[in-house]
Amino acid sequence: MLYRQFPKIEGQDVSALGLGCMRLPTIGGDPGAIDQAAFEAMLLAAAEAGITYLDSAYVYHKGLSEGAIGAALDRTGLRGRFTLATKSPVWLAKDSGDWDRFLDEQLKRLRSDHIDFYLLHALGAERWDLVRRLGALEALQKAKADGRIRHIGFSFHDSLGAFKTIIDGFPDWEFCQVQFNYVDTAYQAGEEGIAYAAERGIGVVVMEPLRGGALADPPQAVRDLFAGYPTPRTGAEWALRFALDRQEVVTTLSGMGTVEQVLHNAAVASSGRPNALTSREREILGEARGIYLSRLRVPCTTCGYCMPCPSGVDIPGVFAQANGASMFDTLPGTSAWYMTSFVKGGSGADQCVRCGQCLPKCPQHIEIPDRLEESHRYLAGA
Ligand code: SF4
Ligand code: SF4
Incomplete structure (x- = not known):
């Protein structure tokens, strides 16, 4: 495994690949029925492969992901091997006391006295107003001062303009989490947002490098393109290499659900250095992106300039x-x-x-x- 560092956080390297805990193994495909034994096997494999970053959220797996992590870390004794990241459910907050209430509940679920990386979940322009109105930023500063959380960040889903506003709106951000993959380079924060954050010393965590798994199963035209490359590679490997190539990206999360996926992705991340893609590899990924984009129905760049709509249409x-x-x-x-x-x-x-x-x-x-x-x-x- 290769390790990278957040610009503002000294002395804490994290693995270049993180385990996203939103698609854990389940029983009968029910997200509310996590297969705890299968998850623990994954966690052991992840630790063995050198993965050190676990990412969850209050709401993942119908609110059960954090509890499953807490129980698994307890049983396996692996808490010390991982840094824990999880997210506050911003949209559920009704008053300023909710931030502490969520956090204290999450600490209990995770069976830990602290959370290493704590994020406000899925910020955008509207939620940014909400978190400021309800004092979330002050609550996070207090939680950091009393040791319940170690580092403050946010995950993001909105336009590039909203991303820049949020980045510039709080001096204590240490990291952010954005969707990024070889198709979505100009979607939401996109490449420009990643560079914007990094220039301000804010480390970037990438989510959805495989676009919810879709890039692991590309259409035939993309498969044919990849088959023309001398070294056989899976769709997942191409997608992971693209995210790992960005030097601003500290860790790339993958929502893995089996030991095989952990081993495959960890092997890729073990050789995924920043700026390692050759010009031929970049060309192939650019062509693959073109194939995906040719399937667009509407040439919308999601810039958000048309908003707000007086009738409420998003x-x-x-x-x-x-x-x-x-x-x-x-x-x-x-x-x-x-x-x-x-x-x-x-x-x-x-x-x-x-x-x-x-x-x-x-x-x-x-x-x-x-x-x-x-x-x-x-x-x-x-
Ligand atoms: S419809 Fe046009 S203005 Fe609105 S988000 Fe898409 S590209 Fe931007
Ligand atoms: S109601 Fe329809 S036409 Fe009017 S601003 Fe909204 S989306 Fe555009």
């Missing part, structure tokens, strides 16, 4: 769902997510009243109301 969010489903062949799952999260939540394309306010704001000149209607038909399966 315009970039809807287009990102439609594009993701089309690029990665994930329509059934994405459709279910769209109906639950967007349509029921009132931010679906069905809320568009065609007022036209968003149209002049789109630098891509997308006919937003028409494309929303199409996207809704596609996602809703109508």
Whole structure:
């Protein structure tokens, strides 16, 4: 395994590959039924392979991921081998006392007196307002001062502009966690955001390097492209090498669910040095990205300039769902997510009243109301 350091955190190297604990082995495919024995086997394999970073969240596995980690570390005696990262469920906070309540509950679940890397979960422009209004930043500073957490960061899902605002809005950030892979180089924070954070000494943790596993199972055209490379490599290996290549990236998380995946990914990370990709490898990954992007339904860059919509439509969010489903062949799952999260939540394309306010704001000149209607038909399966 190779190890890297967060710029602002001295004396604590972490493994270049981290174990994301949101897709742990389960019984019968139920996220609320973690297969504890299989998870412990994974944890032992991870420790053996030199992985030192575990990433969880209050809500993963229907709220059971942290408890499974706590129990597994207790039983295996491996707490000292890992740094623990977990996230506060920002959207559940109702008042300023909730931050301490969440954290204390998480410490109990994890059976630990401290959390090494503590994040505000899935920040974006709206949640950034919420965390400041409810005193989350002050609560984190206090928790760091009294030793319950060691380092303060945030994970992120919104536009690049919102990312920069959040980075610049709090001097005590030590790290951030962003989605990044060889397809999503200009999505959300993207390459520009990663560089922006690193220039300010904020270490970057990458999530979704395999795009929820989709890049491990590429379409035929991408498989053919990869097959032309002299050394046989899995889709997962290509994707991991891309993330590991960025020198700003301290650790790359992978939501692994089997011992085999741990061993495979750890072997890749053991030779994934920063700036190691050759120009031929970069070319191949660029071509693969082009193949994925040719499957886009709407040329939306998710810049967010069209927002806010007075009718509450999450315009970039809807287009990102439609594009993701089309690029990665994930329509059934994405459709279910769209109906639950967007349509029921009132931010679906069905809320568009065609007022036209968003149209002049789109630098891509997308006919937003028409494309929303199409996207809704596609996602809703109508
Ligand atoms: S046209 Fe539709 S999406 Fe655009 S601002 Fe109006 S209601 Fe919102
Ligand atoms: S629809 Fe246009 S303005 Fe809105 S997020 Fe997409 S590219 Fe940006």
